Amino acid sequence: RIVGLSTALANPQDLADWIGIDTRTGIGMYNFRPSVRPVPMEVHIQGFPGRHYCPRMATMNKPCYAAIKEYSPHKPVLIFVASRRQTRLTALDLINYMAGDEDGPGTFAGPSAGADLQSTADALDDAALRHVSSFGVGLHHAGLSAGDREATERLFLRGDLRVLVATATLAWGVNLPAHLVIVKGTEYFDGKSGRYVDYPVTDVLQMMGRAGRPQFDTEAVAVVMVEESKRNFYKKFLYEPFPLESCFLERIGEALNAEVAIGTLGSLSDAVGYLSWTFLARRVKENPSFYGAVSGSDEDVRSFLLDTAKTALKKLQANECVKIDNGVGLGNDEFGVSPTVLGRACSKFYLQHRTPQHAKRGLRALRRQIWQALPRAAPDAAPPSLSPAAEEAGLAGLLWILASAPEFDEMPVRHNEETHNAALAQDVPWGVRPPPVGGGPDRGRGDDDKDPHADPHVKTFLLLQARLFRRPLPVSDYVTDSFSVLD
Incomplete structure (x- = not known):
């Protein structure tokens, strides 16, 4: 078995020991520094002032162009x-x-690009991609169709597009090396917390x-553009190996x-042994x-694992995934555990442990509403x-029970998408909440809710x-996002 890691670790021995490599000899473990x-790569870290994200990103565009002119005027460029x-x-x-720019290149298209680039660009589905491709600039993100992404990758690899602007997911996906890489900002909007957070180093x-094409380049360049206060942090820690944590x-x-x-665990x-x-x-x-452990001593580690296992099993019991039998075992802390129907369903269908109980309670509440909405009839009537x-x-x-499941807690509600959700809520039949089965005030448009359009479950429902x-x-x-929900 081969485990490939994409960056250096400060604790490779821990990982090696866990997967069964003999750490005394070190045979089978290779840890290369960045x-x-x-x-070889030349790294430039540039700081930009500004409290607000969008204006700060806008101020980085001109330095991006300057970096392309200085470091890679005729070679491929990736901008993240x-x-x-x-x-x-x-x-x-x-x-x-x-x-x-009077002294500029005039186009970002490769020297061999011509009618073929234009014909490929005209066949693209995305209007913005069609427009920028004719100038030799490509876009790459998950919102594009598979055909558009494949065409963009092909044009970039062939050299017809010399600049590719992509979201960070490309770094972990398709192998598209370039002479110059520009990381334009080290923050992203986290929909779950509703704020901008830093990328992991x-x-x-x-x-x-x-950055760097082994078959073409003898050197590479990376430009990292960060918020001014984080510049020293990246200068200091960018090449320090970080420990891999669980x-x-x-x-x-x-x-x-x-x-x-x-049936692997019964108590x-x-x-704790697991x-x-x-x-x-x-x-x-x-x-x-x-x-959050007291210390690294064997006794404190075992106490931590005991408390962790006990807390997790109690939560599973509260969510009706397991049954706890306190009559098993001789010690005060020991108890037996056995699966429930909901727990087996959770395991079989790869659900989060809160989901089966959420569905059970939602269905029961809906059944009560339906029962109360039924007209009362005589015993001998139909x-x-x-x-x-x-x-x-x-x-x-x-549908709301399904949309409000814990699996959709992290459905992204991106910056300013509340406006799109509000417009979509007016176009679909039930709005942001299902109407009551028994009639009464219609809460489907969410007028009484506090900003429902920023809720990931509301977006899923829409x-x-x-x-x-x-x-x-x-x-x-x-x-x-719709495909993600359906999957």
Whole structure:
């Protein structure tokens, strides 16, 4: 088995020990520092003032053009930005600066580009991509169709497009190296927290790693544009290896539930033993304060794993995924665990551990509404039936139960998408909330809610309605989001 990592680690021994490599001999473990690369790289870190994100991004466009002229006037350039909107804005500004530069190249198209570039550009689906491609600039983000992305990659690799403006996901996907890489901003908008947050340093390194084409270049250049106050941080830490930490605690509920469901774990002590073999246990011992442990001693690590397992199993019990039997075991802390029907369903269908109970409670509440909405009939009369309006409200309620599942907690609501959600809510039948089955005030438009259009579950509900009722989506980003919801 080969495990490939994209950046240097400060703790490669921990990972090697976990996957069974003999750390005493080190045979099978290779840890290369960032400076070890086939093509030497020159790095420039530039700071930009400004509290607000969008104006600061706009001030970076002219330095982007200057960097292209200075470091890569005739070689391919990759520019990484944080959003699909920024790909368009950056590409258009670069074209404007080029058009107004008397000493500029006149076009970013490659020397061999001609009628073939124009014919390919004319066949592209995205209007913004069609426009900028004719000037030798490409766009690459998840909102484009597969055909547009493949055509852009082909043109860039062939040299017809010399500048490619892409979102950061490209750094982890298609291999498109360039002579110059510009990281335009190190922040992105996190829809879940509703604010701009920093990329992990490993992501910035991954973007920079696209600089340099071993078969063509003897050197490469990377320009990292950051907010002024973060300039010294990146100068100091960009080439310092960071320790690899465990993310297991974020999904410990799903992992333990799956083991209980298949019978691997039957008690609290089984769960503690299971955790002791994880990468988490190794990192708790080496870096206890990061995980909230008292110390890295064997006793404190075991106490931490015991408390972690107990808390996770109690949460699974609260969400009706497991049953706890306190009659198992002799110690005060020991108890047995067994799976429930909801727990098995959660494991079988790869659901979050909160989802089955969420669906159960939602269905019960909807059933009560339907029961109360049924007209009362005499015992010898025909069974009562719901009115068409109540039936439709019931369907809307089912769709809302699905849209409000924990799986959609992180559906991205990007900057300024509240406006698109509000417009879409007026176009779909049920708005941002399902109407009550029994009639009464219609909350479907969300007038009484506090900013419902920024809620990821509301956006999911709107996308599902748009799909069912064949309503047009406001922007191409919503097409991609709709596919994500359906998947």
